[in-house]
Amino acid sequence: xxxxxxxxxxxxxxxxxxxxxxxxxxxxxxxxxxxxxxxxxxxxxxxxxxxxxxxxxxxxxxxxxxxxxxxxxxxxxxxxxxxxxxxxxxxxxxxxxxxxxxxxxxxxxxxxxxxxxxxxxxxxxxxxxxxxxxxxxxxxxxxxxxxxxxxxxxxxxxxxxxxxxxxxxxxxxxxxxxxxxxxxxxxxxxxxxxxxxxxxxxxxxxxxxxxxxxxxxxxxxxxxxxxxx
Amino acid sequence: xxxxxxxxxxxxxxxxxxxxxxxxxxxxxxxxxxxxxxxxxxxxxxxxxxxxxxxxxxxxxxxxxxxxxxxxxxxxxxxxxxxxxxxxxxxxxxxxxxxxxxxxxxxxxxxxxxxxxxxxxxxxxxxxxxxxxxxxxxxxxxxxxxxxxxxxxxxxxxxxxxxxxxxxxxxxxxxxxxxxxxxxxxxxxxxxxxxxxxxxxxxxxxxxxxxxxxxxxxxxxxxxxxxxx
DNA sequence: AAGATGTTATGATAATTATCAGTGTATAAT
DNA sequence: ATTATACACTGATAATTATCATAACATCTT
Numbered sequence: 375x376x377x378x379x380x381x382x383x384x385x386x387x388x389x390x391x392x393x394x395x396x397x398x399x400x401x402x403x404x405x406x407x408x409x410x411x412x413x414x415x416x417x418x419x420x421x422x423x424x425x426x427x428x429x430x431x432x433x434x435x436x437x438x439x440x441x442x443x444x445x446x447x448x449x450x451x452x453x454x455x456x457x458x459x460x461x462x463x464x465x466x467x468x469x470x471x472x473x474x475x476x477x478x479x480x481x482x483x484x485x486x487x488x489x490x491x492x493x494x495x496x497x498x499x500x501x502x503x504x505x506x507x508x509x510x511x512x513x514x515x516x517x518x519x520x521x522x523x524x525x526x527x528x529x530x531x532x533x534x535x536x537x538x539x540x541x542x543x544x545x546x547x548x549x550x551x552x553x554x555x556x557x558x559x560x561x562x563x564x565x566x567x568x569x570x571x572x573x574x575x576x577x578x579x580x581x582x583x584x585x586x587x588x589x590x591x592x593x594x595x596x597x598x599x600x601x602x603x
Numbered sequence: 604x605x606x607x608x609x610x611x612x613x614x615x616x617x618x619x620x621x622x623x624x625x626x627x628x629x630x631x632x633x634x635x636x637x638x639x640x641x642x643x644x645x646x647x648x649x650x651x652x653x654x655x656x657x658x659x660x661x662x663x664x665x666x667x668x669x670x671x672x673x674x675x676x677x678x679x680x681x682x683x684x685x686x687x688x689x690x691x692x693x694x695x696x697x698x699x700x701x702x703x704x705x706x707x708x709x710x711x712x713x714x715x716x717x718x719x720x721x722x723x724x725x726x727x728x729x730x731x732x733x734x735x736x737x738x739x740x741x742x743x744x745x746x747x748x749x750x751x752x753x754x755x756x757x758x759x760x761x762x763x764x765x766x767x768x769x770x771x772x773x774x775x776x777x778x779x780x781x782x783x784x785x786x787x788x789x790x791x792x793x794x795x796x797x798x799x800x801x802x803x804x805x806x807x808x809x810x811x812x813x814x815x816x817x818x819x820x821x822x823x824x825x826x827x828x829x830x831x832x
Numbered sequence: 833a834a835g836a837t838g839t840t841a842t843g844a845t846a847a848t849t850a851t852c853a854g855t856g857t858a859t860a861a862t
Numbered sequence: 863a864t865t866a867t868a869c870a871c872t873g874a875t876a877a878t879t880a881t882c883a884t885a886a887c888a889t890c891t892t
Contacts (some may be wrong), residue, residue: 442749471746505737526849585870795880
């Protein structure tokens with residue numbers, strides 16, 4: 375977990391995040407911005423922590439989760455670069471309502487929240503930009519949840535595999551960044567049934583499994599299961 | 604469905620919505636604001652419609668829903684007064700991704716979206732205020748969905764009854780504003796099972812049922828079922 | 833008044849999913 | 863090296879939920 379000051383001029387997020395900030399003001403923000411690296415498995419944000427910083431992802435993959443009253447985790451969503459990780463509840467609550475954990479080595483850009491808030495308070499265009507990103511991010515999560523909700527076990531597992539293949543790695547072969555249990559926590563089914571379903575897909579020659587490595591052999595059929603299962 | 608121009612000075616939403624708008628500018632907004640009344644059952648927003656207006660609820664109750672690929676509805680959430688109905692996707696999309704339907708006679712305040720956007724673009728405090736309301740509203744929906752997701756049939760039905768009793772009507776006896784089928788669409792179970800569960804609660808003397816009228820006779824037990832079922 | 837439609841209701845049965853029990857295997861801890 | 867500990871896997875059985883069939887009742891239409 376290392377800290378380095380990044381050069382905002384080269385940052386690919388600059389155009390996204392700072393499109394409404396003038397160069398003079400930009401330097402200001404840049405001075406207080408730090409990059410932080412997290413290893414796979416590191417907890418970036420702990421549910422309940424006071425919200426003091428504003429985070430966004432530069433590289434890697436994280437999971438958003440919440441632990442239920444019995445202590446079991448529910449995974450809400452996954453975030454890729456350019457997703458605004460800390461946007462959920464940043465502007466509506468004093469404490470985080472979700473945890474954020476790196477499921478791949480992850481680089482996060484960190485700004486002091488007060489500075490961002492002050493900035494938003496004085497620069498309306500910036501605030502508007504932020505707002506549409508918040509809106510988009512939460513909208514996506516809501517839609518995703520609805521999609522999963524109407525599927526059965528097999529459709530849900532197929533959906534997750536296609537999610538990682540199409541939306542994260544853009545490859546038909548990839549290493550699953552999460553355990554079977556975490557898939558279960560995401561889709562709201564039991565670990566055993568996730569494992570069983572993956573085995574079934576393997577027996578039906580829809581996928582090949584080598585531990586965490588997944589190869590999607592019959593994407594059409596997997597897509598079909600996701601759509602109608 | 605009638606249109607009347609409201610007097611913003613008396614509007615109870617003024618403090619919430621316009622707390623950052625000066626009186627001189629306020630008049631401006633007020634001039635273009637109209638109130639619209641909807642009858643129970645009226646569709647206020649249709650999924651797919653272009654977003655031209657900014658809505659917020661003054662009175663009544665609405666449901667947010669989305670129809671799945673097979674044409675069946677999924678209910679996402681219910682909105683009461685002060686909830687910002689049109690906030691979902693207003694600032695992130697050109698078209699509504701959800702439908703909004705009155706489930707009780709409802710009064711909605713309507714502003715032209717461009718005016719609100721322009722206003723947000725020039726008044727940062729206003730934009731920030733809007734942002735925290737968006738954040739809060741979607742956060743609430745996400746949390747609600749997680750809560751429902753981890754419950755079984757009986758827990759989900761109990762949760763819905765308690766929701767209407769505690770969060771909407773603040774009474775132990777109330778008229779259900781939605782059908783059994785709509786409860787099913789909300790909690791992601793079948794209509795038959797919702798009906799069966801209500802009958803069970805009745806047989807167990809937890810509730811009394813007179814058609815749409817529900818009386819919660821044993822709230823403690825219902826709460827228990829909601830929490831642990 | 834008669835027919836069409838939608839809601840509430842119940843029962844029997846089928847399908848889906850969870851739970852429990854047990855195995856092996858890899859990885860971490862001491 | 864050896865005990866923990868977590869993960870992946872499979873089978874048998876139980877619990878939960880969906881589906882199908884049927885009926886009573888209300889509402890709306892004509």
